[in-house]
Amino acid sequence: MPHVITQSCCNDGSCVFACPVNCIHPSPDEPGYASAEMLYIDPVACVDCGACVSACPVGAIVPDNKLDLKQLPFVEINASFYPDRPVDEKLPPTSKLAPVLPAAEVRARREPLTVAIVGSGPAAMYAADELLVQSNVRVNVFEKLPTPYGLVRAGVAPDHQHTKRVTELFDRVAGHRRFQFYLNVEVGKHLSHAELLDHHHAVLYAVGAPDDRRLDIDGMGLPGTGTATELVAWINGHPEYADLPVDLSHERVVIIGNGNVALDVARVLTADPDDLARTDIADHALKAFRKSAVREVVIAARRGPAHSAFTLPELVGLTGSADVVLDPDDHQRVVEDLNSVSDPLTAQKLQILSTLGDGSTPASRPRIRLAYGLTPERVLGERRAAAVEFSVTGTVETRAIDAGLVLTSIGYRGKPIRDLPFDEAAAVVPNDGGRVVEPGTGQPVRGAYVAGWIKRGPTGFIGTNKSCSLQTVQALVADFNAGVLTDRAALAKPAALDELVAARQPAVVDATGWRAIDAAEVARGNEDGRPRNKFTDVADMLVVAADARPARSRAPRMRDRLARLWA
Ligand code: NAP
Numbered sequence: 001m002p003h004v005i006t007q008s009c010c011n012d013g014s015c016v017f018a019c020p021v022n023c024i025h026p027s028p029d030e031p032g033y034a035s036a037e038m039l040y041i042d043p044v045a046c047v048d049c050g051a052c053v054s055a056c057p058v059g060a061i062v063p064d065n066k067l068d069l070k071q072l073p074f075v076e077i078n079a080s081f082y083p084d085r086p087v088d089e090k091l092p093p094t095s096k097l098a099p100v101l102p103a104a105e106v107r108a109r110r111e112p113l114t115v116a117i118v119g120s121g122p123a124a125m126y127a128a129d130e131l132l133v134q135s136n137v138r139v140n141v142f143e144k145l146p147t148p149y150g151l152v153r154a155g156v157a158p159d160h161q162h163t164k165r166v167t168e169l170f171d172r173v174a175g176h177r178r179f180q181f182y183l184n185v186e187v188g189k190h191l192s193h194a195e196l197l198d199h200h201h202a203v204l205y206a207v208g209a210p211d212d213r214r215l216d217i218d219g220m221g222l223p224g225t226g227t228a229t230e231l232v233a234w235i236n237g238h239p240e241y242a243d244l245p246v247d248l249s250h251e252r253v254v255i256i257g258n259g260n261v262a263l264d265v266a267r268v269l270t271a272d273p274d275d276l277a278r279t280d281i282a283d284h285a286l287k288a289f290r291k292s293a294v295r296e297v298v299i300a301a302r303r304g305p306a307h308s309a310f311t312l313p314e315l316v317g318l319t320g321s322a323d324v325v326l327d328p329d330d331h332q333r334v335v336e337d338l339n340s341v342s343d344p345l346t347a348q349k350l351q352i353l354s355t356l357g358d359g360s361t362p363a364s365r366p367r368i369r370l371a372y373g374l375t376p377e378r379v380l381g382e383r384r385a386a387a388v389e390f391s392v393t394g395t396v397e398t399r400a401i402d403a404g405l406v407l408t409s410i411g412y413r414g415k416p417i418r419d420l421p422f423d424e425a426a427a428v429v430p431n432d433g434g435r436v437v438e439p440g441t442g443q444p445v446r447g448a449y450v451a452g453w454i455k456r457g458p459t460g461f462i463g464t465n466k467s468c469s470l471q472t473v474q475a476l477v478a479d480f481n482a483g484v485l486t487d488r489a490a491l492a493k494p495a496a497l498d499e500l501v502a503a504r505q506p507a508v509v510d511a512t513g514w515r516a517i518d519a520a521e522v523a524r525g526n527e528d529g530r531p532r533n534k535f536t537d538v539a540d541m542l543v544v545a546a547d548a549r550p551a552r553s554r555a556p557r558m559r560d561r562l563a564r565l566w567a
Contacts, residue, residue, distance in 0.1 A: 002046035003053065004067060006074045007313040008060040008162040009038035012126070012463025018055035021047050025081065028467035034460070037311035037345065040081035057169040057463075059162050070320035073352075077312060080344050104130065104470075104477035112136040112178075113480050116200040118187045119143065121150020122462045123452025124206035125170040127469035128179060131477075138178045140200065140497070144186040145239065146509040146541040147517060148174070150208055152462065153534075154238040155229075157264040158279035159271060159321075161531060166462055174511055180494075182501055183509035184542065190504040193419040193448070199497045201485045202447045202476050205420070205429065205436075206469070209412035209453040215256060219379025220408070223247070224386075228255055228265045228409035235268055237282030237534040239541075246285075247384075248292035250404020254388050256376050258301040259309035262409040263318050266297040270322055270366035280525060280532045295366050298401055300374040302393050305330070305353055306337035308370075312349050319352055323367040325359035330372045374399065379406050412458035420448055429454050434472025435479070447485055449476050513545030520544045 005015075005024075016027040016039065023045035026033040041052070041061070053061045064075055106113050115131055117124045120143040128139045147153060149167050156163045174181060187196065196203045212227040219225065224247055233241035253269055255262045268276065273289045281289075301308060308315075318324060326334065331354070338350045359369060374390035380400060381387065387402045414429070416422040421439050423430045429450045430439045436448035451472040452465050460468075479485050501508050509517075517535065524533035535541045 002043040002048060002064055002078075003041050003050070003061050004043075004064050004071070004074050004078050005039055005041055006060050006062055006067070006071045007317045008058045008160065009313060009461070010058045010060065010163065010166060010463035011036065011039060011461040012057060012166075012466040013039065014055040014057060014463075014466070015039065015052035015061060018051040020049060020051060021045055023047075024052060028470075033467070034464070038077075038313050038461075040078045042082045043075075043079050044082070057166045059165055070317070073316045074313075077316070077345075077348060080348065104134075104474045105481075106134040106136055106477055107481040112138050113202075113477070114138045114200045115140070115476065116196045116203045117141045117206060118196075118203065119150060119206040119208060119452070120148035120181070120183070121206060121208055121452065121465075122152060122166070122170075123208070123455075123465040123469050124204075125149070125173050126466045127204055127206060127451050127473055128176075129169075129173045130470050130473040132173065132176050132178060134477075138180075138494070139176075140180045140182060141174075142182045142185050142187050142191070142196075144184070144189075146184040146513070146538060146545060148181065148183060148514060154233050154236045156236075156462075157232065157268055158235060158276060158281040159268060160264075161279060163462065164280075174514075179511075181509070181511045181514060183514055184538070184545075185501060185505050185508050188418040191501070193417075195500065197447050197486070199492045199500070200447075201480055202449055204434075204449040204451060204472060204476065205417055205454055206450070206452045206465075207414075207417065207454050209414040209427065209458040211413040211415050211427075212408070213411040213413045215376060215408040215410055217376055217378050219381060219385065220406075222379055222381055223384040224250075224381065224404055225379055225406045226408075228257075228261050228407045229412060231265055231407060232261065235265075235281055235285045237280075237285075237536040239536055239538045242282070242284060242536040246288055247405060248288055248294050250402075251293055251295040252401070252403045253294055253297045253405040253407065254401055254403040255297060255299045255407045255409050256388070257309065257409040257411070258299045258370065259409060259411065260311060260314045262299050263310050263314050265407065265409065266299055266368045267318055267322055269294055269297050270368055272365070277528075278530060280521075280530060280534060282534060282536055284536065294405075295363065296369060297366070298369045298371055298403070300371045300376070300388070300390065300401070302373070302375045304337055304372050305334045305350055305370075306341050306346055308349060308353075312345055312352075315349055315352055318368070319356065323357075323363060323365055324370060325357045325367055326353060326370050326372075328358050330370065331356075331358060333372050371401075376408075412453065414454045414457070417454070420445065426457060428457055431455055432475075434468075434475045444479075444484075507542050507546070509542070509545045512548050516548035517541050517544050 013028045016024045023042040026036050120141050131137045131139050212229045234244040334353045341347050373393045375393045377389045379385050385406045387400045389400045391398050414427040430437050431450050434449050436445040449472050451469040521532040
């Protein structure tokens with residue numbers, strides 16, 4: 001009765017470290033890990049001990065006799081990663097009781113290593129976790145919003161609640177006594193890089209890739225055009241996107257690009273609002289979906305089925321929960337690709353595509369059409385988007401698809417960080433294994449480090465950041481041990497940092513404030529049988545956070561606001 005890894009696998013590899021018989025691959029130190037769509041349990045070598053189940057932060061591992069119907073395809077997906085061999089031949093067990101990569105060891109010094117982390121998404125929280133393994137490290141996390149956890153809160157689709165369970169791990173990290181949150185504080189606005197370095201040995205930026213890659217074709221920019229990532233932020237109640245104008249009055253939406261973000265958006269746009277009402281979707285989005293006229297979402301890819309950017313686990317999840325079809329021409333493309341593909345996981349993707357309907361039967365619910373070989377040329381429409389014109393890739397033939405909402409979903413893009421070098425072409429901060437370097441000379445910029453998407457570009461999954469952040473922390477700690485970082489015998493006391501932050505941003509939110517916001521959102525949600533009902537206005541979050549602070553430490557303006565609110 002082996003265990004099976006299922007759709008919500010986050011690739012963080014905690015299961016690999018927990019497994020006593022080395023039956024989960026690829027492990028973070030193996031080739032192929034960086035591009036793996038998920039991790040796989042070898043059904044022959046698994047001894048069914050369940051250690052991986054406890055270690056997995058997102059509940060993705062299930063004994064094979066407890067799988068639900070939708071999870072059954074993962075039995076074969078796990079097994080097909082491993083070469084065929086006699087059932088009694090096991091892979092050589094190696095001890096994985098210790099981490100594959102050893103934790104960075106801080107050499108004993110008089111003062112603790114003090115690190116500022118900018119951003120509070122997965123890369124930031126995994127870096128904090130890794131640093132706090134040591135007894136003589138302090139971590140301060142600075143985040144521009146009053147709420148932490150970045151894309152886990154604002155990017156993961158609301159119907160993927162399993163994936164969001166990783167926040168339980170992050171809450172544990174944030175509860176560490178040498179960890180401090182400075183939320184609602186923007187580095188570059190309230191505090192400069194130099195000021196952070198006055199108070200810390202090192203500053204580690206884990207700010208992600210907050211912009212979208214833009215598609216430069218005529219008509220993008222018309223009302224009715226936008227990006228899938230903006231829509232995801234709106235769906236998830238990100239305060240900066242709460243007022244996004246989203247018009248769902250037309251029966252068709254076209255999404256350009258077929259990565260996992262496109263799948264997330266298409267799935268949510270075609271979902272039953274009553275199902276979404278049991279998630280933490282933003283109220284404004286749920287209200288709009290209840291009135292939506294959308295009957296079809298077309299996901300248009302410029303290349304063929306074998307080059308689909310979505311991953312196999314997400315395709316399995318999509319076809320298990322939505323009505324997904326392909327035109328007959330695209331079915332033909334799938335057959336052709338199946339005849340030439342050698343990679344077994346791509347072959348499985350194609351197999352699934354080949355079983356889908358061709359859309360000839362009437363739809364009883366909104367459906368998703370996967371379309372291939374379509375290069376976007378322009379958005380048509382006078383005052384607002386009315387259709388997208390594509391060329392059939394590699395030909396002069398054109399094809400227009402009517403749509404009232406046109407979303408590009410062609411990837412994220414990092415943006416420059418004030419006072420650090422930036423590689424415009426790759427849209428990352430130039431770095432060597434996480435050490436920020438000057439692009440001309442390759443010389444490290446003392447005290448500056450990066451992790452996550454701003455380090456390696458927008459690829460991989462939540463858990464991919466664990467090993468990415470670990471590599472950065474190894475470099476940072478090695479520099480500290482080598483005495484390369486400024487020796488801060490006179491490093492300002494923690495109280496001095498608190499005073500500076502309070503002077504620049506009186507409405508700073510600490511861990512207590514975040515816990516109050518979190519509890520209030522959960523309580524609001526539970527009233528309606530939902531996991532949480534998010535605040536989408538920063539002012540509301542700040543009122544709740546301020547209410548949790550001792551009265552004397554509240555900023556005068558906040559005291560007034562609270563008094564007015566409760567009057
Ligand atoms: P992505 O996976 O990089 O997909 C980008 C898509 O845009 C591809 O189909 C690409 O096609 C297309 N594209 C790029 N430039 C284009 C152009 N000029 N014209 C037309 N199409 C173009 O990006 P993503 O969906 O934003 O995902 C980002 C990362 O987040 C990925 O690693 C993804 O797996 C991850 N993610 C994971 C989940 C999950 O696990 N549930 C959810 C969301 C995101 P070509 O291949 O032809 O370039």
